[in-house]
Amino acid sequence: MIPARFAPVLFGFLLSGLMSFVVSGIATWRAAGLPEGFLGVWMGAWLSSWLVAFPTVLVVAPVVRRIVARVTFQPPAEDR
Template structure:
């Protein structure tokens, strides 16, 4: 098991992996359609996009949390 203190990094790792997998798959399909080169092209695009997405999620997530907190009404006590 991974220590709880790494939960935000693990969350970002999994989230960025799944999101980049889906987005790169859609973009690859739109660019070349289903063909013999679809899977290798998709996996290459996914690897590259995950390398960008993972650090981006770690940087953007705290900013997004603060922005959401500023936009959401606080519960009344």
């Protein structure tokens, strides 16, 4: 088991991995079609995408959390 204090990093690692996997697959397919060796091209695109996505998520997530906190509100307890 991983200690709970690492949850934000693990969340960013998994989220960036899955999102970059899907997005790079779609982008590779749109750019190259389905040629011979598509899987290898996709995996190369995914790895380079993930190497950018993971640190980006770690930096951007706190900023996004602050933006979300500013544009949302918590209703009073009696309204919930």
